[in-house]
Amino acid sequence: MTQNALAKAAGISASYLNLIEHNRRSIGGGLLMRIAEALEIHPHSLSGSEESRLLSDLAEVASDPVFRTTPVESREFPAMIAASPGMITAFLSLYRAYRSGLDDIDALSERLSHDPFLTEASHSILTRITSIRTVAEIFDDYDDLSRDQRARFNATLVRESQRLAESATEIFNFLERGEAGRPAASPAEEVDDLLYDNANHFPALEDHANKMRPVIDPDGGLYLTDLINYLEDTHNTRIERRPSEDFLTSGYQWDAKNNTLRISRALPITSARFQAARTICRLEAADPINEILDRAQIGSKAGRVRASEALISYTAAALLFPYDLFLDDARRMRHDIELLQQRYAASWEQICHRLTTLRRPGAEGIPFHLVRTDIAGNISKRFSASGLQLPRYGGACPRWVVHEAYTAPERVIPQFVRLPDGSEFLFVARALRSGAGGYGVPRSVHSVMIGCDTAFSNDVVYGDRLSLDRPESAVPVGISCRQCPRDDCAQRAYEMADGTPKTAKK
Structure with missing residues (x-):
């Protein structure tokens, strides 16, 4: 397509399109939609999110000590991606294989020792x-x-x-x-890639959920009783409430062979409702989910299983929290997660997840990022539409509020941060306890953090009590210790990418 033809289709002048092509004008909203429609591509291909993701991964890889003697300059990354995007993707795949090999060595060494x-x-x-x-x-x-x-x-x-x-x-x-070997990309990484490649938004699953909802409950309540009755009447599914000691890990179990959903009596009603919705989606949304998986670049059986479970959860959230209604409520309540919990009888994590999926072109919500960690700092869930780089190969910056939340479980803690490049973000974290049983039964604890660029702070209630207009009040943070150039952090765990020892820091 010629430049003039594209400009005409998008309703702009050829000179303005020329400025856009040379990165001298940014685009978004309706113009982005019109250009994407004219080119017959997904809008997110033009938004820069894919390049941003590659830049983020390259920055993290370049901070690895293996490149200490041959440093890679971050200012060269954009030109490298523009010139050879396929080569950059191959390089990142090679680095994944390298990291996987190191993990295998560590695992084998640990096994050999114990x-x-x-x-x-x-x-x-x-x-x-x-x-x-x-x-x-x-x-x-x-x-x-x-x-x-x-x-x-x-x-x-x-x-x-x-x-x-x-x-x-x-x-x-x-x-x-013992299956010592592993593919270059772990199942978790394959699922991460699937979510990023689709901007964590799956229109086919949203449409399928919209069709299922009035059939399950014409009144639209979708309470736990409604979901259970539908499973029993339509699918002849047996629902069993069991003592908590019958469940070793999660508080539920799906027995496909006997068409039975077992739920712990200690499972909160919000979680029980979500698992009932997941079971319906497992039984009725297999076709659109498999179509997505068939198109995805998932090489392992374990990765496909994990991705399938993630998409089942996505469909369940779309079923319980209708896109348009949820988006309107989120805007009206200024994204107060606790109010949304009450409105939709949902958990904190369920609401946070749903907020990150509101990426429908033309009806997008705030671009949020989400991180979930355990008390040891391991990241178990990660997605970013906000522009914040999330570490893929290690732990996050110790100054992030996702870690501080563990000092006050169940308390909502907001944080105003600034990264070394000057970008500012609003973080909100809450540590959650899950699992319940008799005396002495361990309970798991994890922290969920959601956040966005401070440009959206007026639409998020959690920024009201933070001095976002005073840059000096922002907490100076990084992405991870190896990537962080700050030389005045007392919480540094690793030496800097330039090889400066952490003991040399203030």
């Missing part, structure tokens, strides 16, 4: 090697051995060699059974 079988097998191998070496040294040092002595030592050498081979074979068989 697994009783491997410890015993390693000792056996060392013993056989010592015996073989001793016999070899005897042959080398003594030329006057008698025939009987030489035959006896030869027999020992053969016997110990056979035992060495057997011990080595047992170890390799054990490691193969």
